[in-house]
Amino acid sequence: ETGVTQTPRHLVMGMTNKKSLKCEQHLGHNAMYWYKQSAKKPLELMFVYSLEERVENNSVPSRFSPECPNSSHLFLHLHTLQPEDSALYLCASSQDPTGAGELFFGEGSRLTVL
Amino acid sequence: KQEVTQIPAALSVPEGENLVLNCSFTDSAIYNLQWFRQDPGKGLTSLLLIQSSQREQTSGRLNASLDKSSGRSTLYIAASQPGDSATYLCAAGGATNKLIFGTGTLLAVQP
Numbered sequence: 269e270t271g272v273t274q275t276p277r278h279l280v281m282g283m284t285n286k287k288s289l290k291c292e293q294h295l296g297h298n299a300m301y302w303y304k305q306s307a308k309k310p311l312e313l314m315f316v317y318s319l320e321e322r323v324e325n326n327s328v329p330s331r332f333s334p335e336c337p338n339s340s341h342l343f344l345h346l347h348t349l350q351p352e353d354s355a356l357y358l359c360a361s362s363q364d365p366t367g368a369g370e371l372f373f374g375e376g377s378r379l380t381v382l
Numbered sequence: 383k384q385e386v387t388q389i390p391a392a393l394s395v396p397e398g399e400n401l402v403l404n405c406s407f408t409d410s411a412i413y414n415l416q417w418f419r420q421d422p423g424k425g426l427t428s429l430l431l432i433q434s435s436q437r438e439q440t441s442g443r444l445n446a447s448l449d450k451s452s453g454r455s456t457l458y459i460a461a462s463q464p465g466d467s468a469t470y471l472c473a474a475g476g477a478t479n480k481l482i483f484g485t486g487t488l489l490a491v492q493p
Contacts, residue, residue: 274425310386311471311483324480358425371416371473371481373426 271295274359274374282382283349289377291342291359297372299365300342302334305356305376317342318365349381384409386474388484395462396492403457403487405472410450414475417446417457419468420486426471430457462491 272293281287293300302314316324317336331353333345342359356376362369385408395401405415414433418426430439430446432455438447445458455472469486476482 272425308485310485311473313480356423360426366413366477370428370431371426372428373418375425376423378423 272359272361272372272374274357274377276377277375278378278380280380280382281346281349283351285349286345286347288346289344289357289359289379291344291374293340293342293359293361293372295361295363295372297361297363298339299362299369300336300339301360301362301371302342302344303358303360303373305358307355311358315344323365346379349379351381354379354381384412384474384476384480384482386472386482386484388470388472388487390487391485392488392490394490394492397462397464399462399491400458400460401462401489403459403470403472403489405455405457405484407453407455407474407482409474409476410453412450412474412476415446415448415455416473416475416481417444417455418471418473420471421468429470459489462489464491464493467491 275290299318304312313326314328315334335343358376359374360371387406416431417429420426432439432448443460448455469488471486473481473483
C-alpha cells in the first residue's frame with residue numbers, strides 16, 4: 269500500500285447512526301488533515317493533527333469527532349449527523365506540519381446522510 | 383482572511399490547444415501555492431507546488447507561475463489532451479497548516 273488510503277469509499281447512514289471514517293497514510297508524514305468537500309463550495313478544512321496533537325479545529329460541530337491514535341492513522345467519528353453533512357470527506361497528509369509542505373490526498377469517503 | 387478565486391469556472395477546448403487557468407488570492411503572505419487535479423468522484427492529485435520564494439514550477443506539459451505581489455497564479459497546459467479533462471483546483475498555503483482552496487475550474491478537452 270502506498271499514499272493515503274481512506275475507508276469506506278461510500279457510506280450511507282441515518283441521522284441517528286454512529287459510524288467512523290478511517291484514513292491511513294503510508295508516506296511517513298507528520299501531519300494529517302480532514303477536509304469536507306460539498307457541491308459548488310471550496311474544500312473546507314475541518315481538523316489538523318501535527319505529530320498526533322490536534323492543532324486546528326475549524327469551528328466544526330461536535331457531531332464530528334476526530335481521533336489520531338498515531339502518526340499514520342486518522343479517524344473521523346460521526347454521530348447524529350444532519351442531511352447537510354452529506355459530502356465527500358477527504359483525508360490528507362504532509363511531511364511539513366507548519367503548512368509549507370506539499371499535501372497528499374486520499375480518494376475520499378462519500379457520505380450520504382438520510 | 384484569505385480568499386481564493388478561480389476563473390473561469392468551466393472551460394471547454396479542442397484537443398491540442400494550449401490553455402491557461404487562473405487563480406487569484408487576496409492575502410499575499412502565503413507560504414506556497416499548490417495546484418491539484420480532481421477527477422469525478424475521486425480525491426485530489428497534487429500537480430505542482432510553488433514555494434513563496436519561487437516564480438514558477440514545471441512538470442511535463444504543465445507550468446505554474448506565481449506572482450505574489452499581484453496575488454495571482456496561472457497554470458499553463460500545453461498541447462491539451464482529452465485525458466486532461468478534470469477539475470483543477472488551486473490552494474494558497476499559509477500559517478498554521480491552513481490551505482485555502484478555490485472552487486476549481488472544470489476543464490473539458492474535446493477530441
